[in-house]
Amino acid sequence: MNDPRNAPCTLEVALGERSYPIHIGPGLLGDPRWLAPHLAGRQVMVVTNETVAPLYLERLRQGLAADLEVRELVLPDGETTKTLASVERIWDALLAAGFNRRCTLIALGGGVIGDMVGFAAACYQRGVAFVQVPTTLLAQVDSSVGGKTGVNHPRGKNMIGAFWQPRAVLVDTDTLATLPPRELSAGLAEVIKYGLIRDAGFLAWLEAEMEALRGLDAFAVAQAIERSCALKAEIVAEDETEQGVRALLNLGHTFGHAIEAHQGYGNWLHGEAVGAGMLMAAELSCRLGWLGAEEVARIREIIEAAGLPLTAPADMGVDDFLAIMRLDKKNLDSRLRLILLRTLGEACIHDATPTETLIDLLENFPRR
Amino acid sequence: MNDPRNAPCTLEVALGERSYPIHIGPGLLGDPRWLAPHLAGRQVMVVTNETVAPLYLERLRQGLAADLEVRELVLPDGETTKTLASVERIWDALLAAGFNRRCTLIALGGGVIGDMVGFAAACYQRGVAFVQVPTTLLAQVDSSVGGKTGVNHPRGKNMIGAFWQPRAVLVDTDTLATLPPRELSAGLAEVIKYGLIRDAGFLAWLEAEMEALRGLDAFAVAQAIERSCALKAEIVAEDETEQGVRALLNLGHTFGHAIEAHQGYGNWLHGEAVGAGMLMAAELSCRLGWLGAEEVARIREIIEAAGLPLTAPADMGVDDFLAIMRLDKKNLDSRLRLILLRTLGEACIHDATPTETLIDLLENFPRR
Numbered sequence: 001m002n003d004p005r006n007a008p009c010t011l012e013v014a015l016g017e018r019s020y021p022i023h024i025g026p027g028l029l030g031d032p033r034w035l036a037p038h039l040a041g042r043q044v045m046v047v048t049n050e051t052v053a054p055l056y057l058e059r060l061r062q063g064l065a066a067d068l069e070v071r072e073l074v075l076p077d078g079e080t081t082k083t084l085a086s087v088e089r090i091w092d093a094l095l096a097a098g099f100n101r102r103c104t105l106i107a108l109g110g111g112v113i114g115d116m117v118g119f120a121a122a123c124y125q126r127g128v129a130f131v132q133v134p135t136t137l138l139a140q141v142d143s144s145v146g147g148k149t150g151v152n153h154p155r156g157k158n159m160i161g162a163f164w165q166p167r168a169v170l171v172d173t174d175t176l177a178t179l180p181p182r183e184l185s186a187g188l189a190e191v192i193k194y195g196l197i198r199d200a201g202f203l204a205w206l207e208a209e210m211e212a213l214r215g216l217d218a219f220a221v222a223q224a225i226e227r228s229c230a231l232k233a234e235i236v237a238e239d240e241t242e243q244g245v246r247a248l249l250n251l252g253h254t255f256g257h258a259i260e261a262h263q264g265y266g267n268w269l270h271g272e273a274v275g276a277g278m279l280m281a282a283e284l285s286c287r288l289g290w291l292g293a294e295e296v297a298r299i300r301e302i303i304e305a306a307g308l309p310l311t312a313p314a315d316m317g318v319d320d321f322l323a324i325m326r327l328d329k330k331n332l333d334s335r336l337r338l339i340l341l342r343t344l345g346e347a348c349i350h351d352a353t354p355t356e357t358l359i360d361l362l363e364n365f366p367r368r
Numbered sequence: 369m370n371d372p373r374n375a376p377c378t379l380e381v382a383l384g385e386r387s388y389p390i391h392i393g394p395g396l397l398g399d400p401r402w403l404a405p406h407l408a409g410r411q412v413m414v415v416t417n418e419t420v421a422p423l424y425l426e427r428l429r430q431g432l433a434a435d436l437e438v439r440e441l442v443l444p445d446g447e448t449t450k451t452l453a454s455v456e457r458i459w460d461a462l463l464a465a466g467f468n469r470r471c472t473l474i475a476l477g478g479g480v481i482g483d484m485v486g487f488a489a490a491c492y493q494r495g496v497a498f499v500q501v502p503t504t505l506l507a508q509v510d511s512s513v514g515g516k517t518g519v520n521h522p523r524g525k526n527m528i529g530a531f532w533q534p535r536a537v538l539v540d541t542d543t544l545a546t547l548p549p550r551e552l553s554a555g556l557a558e559v560i561k562y563g564l565i566r567d568a569g570f571l572a573w574l575e576a577e578m579e580a581l582r583g584l585d586a587f588a589v590a591q592a593i594e595r596s597c598a599l600k601a602e603i604v605a606e607d608e609t610e611q612g613v614r615a616l617l618n619l620g621h622t623f624g625h626a627i628e629a630h631q632g633y634g635n636w637l638h639g640e641a642v643g644a645g646m647l648m649a650a651e652l653s654c655r656l657g658w659l660g661a662e663e664v665a666r667i668r669e670i671i672e673a674a675g676l677p678l679t680a681p682a683d684m685g686v687d688d689f690l691a692i693m694r695l696d697k698k699n700l701d702s703r704l705r706l707i708l709l710r711t712l713g714e715a716c717i718h719d720a721t722p723t724e725t726l727i728d729l730l731e732n733f734p735r736r
Contacts, residue, residue: 095523125697126529155463161494329493331468
């Protein structure tokens with residue numbers, strides 16, 4: 001890996017003519033060299049939220065040349081705002097500004113901003129350019145890469161959306177300095193996920209470095225982001241629209257989405273729900289005879305070490321889980337599809353879990 | 369050309385792995401052979417409107433196998449319903465039915481239904497299959513082919529949408545029997561457009577056959593649809609996302625969209641506005657020295673023979689046109705781009721029309 005203390009590292013998401021770079025390093029935000037090559041024309045709209053705007057909007061502005069026509073839109077913060085109504089606000093602002101097909105949207109914020117701005121770009125005049133500038137660990141390692149965009153629907157998470165790739169992803173690692181610890185832990189859930197599904201060596205490295213990561217050690221954090229992005233870029237390049245291997249990135253997400261939906265979006269952070277969900281997937285993989293008790297214990301320990309929950313919500317019964325999980329996007333023709341672990345570092349798509357095994361897991365998984 | 373009195377004709381839109389057939393002929397609707405190969409799975413939702421449902425929904429139902437899970441959604445009719453709110457109704461219905469990624473939407477109706485259902489399919493769970501079953505001439509020759517989907521915004525037509533290709537287009541020519549004459553004329557505007565932009569021989573054929581077409585002569589109508597679809601398929605295959613040649617299909621549309629937007633969607637039919645708009649584009653091409661007066665006269669005559677308006681709305685001033693045209697999707701970085709005619713059968717994209725020439729046209733074009 002590059003030493004991020006010296007120079008930014010650049011990875012590529014290889015998607016033919018839709019390929020794009022991920023730049024990772026400190027100090028990218030205010031430096032015009034990183035944004036300029038990815039703007040489609042002179043019209044630029046920066047979309048961010050009320051939490052991020054006071055922290056980083058001015059710095060981003062400094063990274064935009066003076067001759068651009070720049071507009072800014074500041075939306076409310078939080079998963080509950082990830083709605084079609086918010087995306088309509090972006091479209092209204094673009095049309096009010098008279099922006100054309102050659103405009104560029106910049107998503108400055110976490111996963112919610114990135115998903116909404118990407119979806120707004122996908123559908124504005126049938127598709128315009130956008131750049132991801134993720135400011136949370138979760139967005140930096142996962143949601144900003146790979147072109148999944150969209151919004152929630154009262155009946156399910158990310159039910160409305162599009163595959164639409166950004167022109168570039170700029171990960172300014174300096175932005176993590178202002179991230180609340182709870183959000184940092186949520187991001188670490190997705191980092192752990194990459195180790196679990198595809199890279200046992202990375203998982204072992206994470207076990208060793210978890211304290212450094214939670215302490216925001218710059219070198220450890222940059223390495224974790226780079227490795228996560230590299231794994232994500234590999235998977236997306238193999239399977240852009242989730243016909244196969246990309247579904248593995250959803251380890252823990254089917255259980256996690258059910259928790260998020262049941263508890264009301266935003267009460268559990270996405271990463272927290274994924275953390276508990278990965279442990280549920282691990283326990284189920286153990287019941288199917290794939291993981292040993294010792295491996296499940298390792299998974300429990302690293303999830304705990306990352307500061308993530310090890311329990312499901314106390315008020316969530318078996319039927320609550322099943323009802324929401326049956327609506328999951330991965331399901332095909334009414335079979336429940338789950339991402340499970342064959343072993344540490346190897347995930348699989350499984351649509352033949354016996355219902356009684358699943359119910360047994362859901363009944364016995366600890367609540368709090 | 370095939371003789372459509374014998375067997376349906378099939379054309380292909382050649383887009384690599386997104387290629388699909390256009391089947392054209394009588395009696396396709398109730399015949400299961402045409403729909404079945406294009407369904408992604410067992411879940412099927414037919415979306416139509418209140419005008420078309422009593423005429424053709426039952427016939428379409430007969431074309432769907434008994435073991436499918438079929439839902440139906442009947443929306444109100446008209447261009448004013450081409451809104452995001454209508455598309456949300458489709459998404460709500462899909463989610464209420466628990467439909468997954470392997471579902472198929474069927475658009476049964478005219479251009480409004482086709483555009484909305486296509487957009488709903490493009491964004492439901494980030495993209496599901498859909499089939500176009502156009503029942504108006506305009507949808508059969510133009511809007512159902514090529515994957516342009518979307519809805520109107522109060523500030524502009526088709527401003528929100530996506531490129532999303534159908535799995536197939538089924539043109540049952542029997543459905544034209546119930547089409548009001550005004551709608552038939554509107555469809556003929558797009559048919560004439562193909563002759564004007566790309567096929568002078570087809571234009572001459574249309575001049576000769578216009579009476580037969582307006583009288584719904586089955587052979588003439590089928591030939592006109594086939595030739596129009598073949599020309600459209602060629603152009604779309606060359607330029608799926610309108611980076612170049614596909615823009616030529618917008619002949620008359622920049623003026624036409626301005627008329628539609630100013631008059632309120634639905635008061636002028638889209639094809640009527642395009643008819644007047646093509647004449648405006650022809651007059652402007654004449655002012656630029658490309659068309660002679662005799663060629664403009666031929667265009668005026670065929671537009672009139674098709675039963676289309678030759679005048680702009682009396683209450684639309686020069687500024688009304690300019691204000692709306694400046695928001696057109698084809699414009700890039702604030703230059704007005706127009707599709708004009710170099711000669712009969714050859715269109716071009718032009719972004720250097722002197723403003724005074726355009727204003728002179730807009731001042732002098734007849735109103736009523």
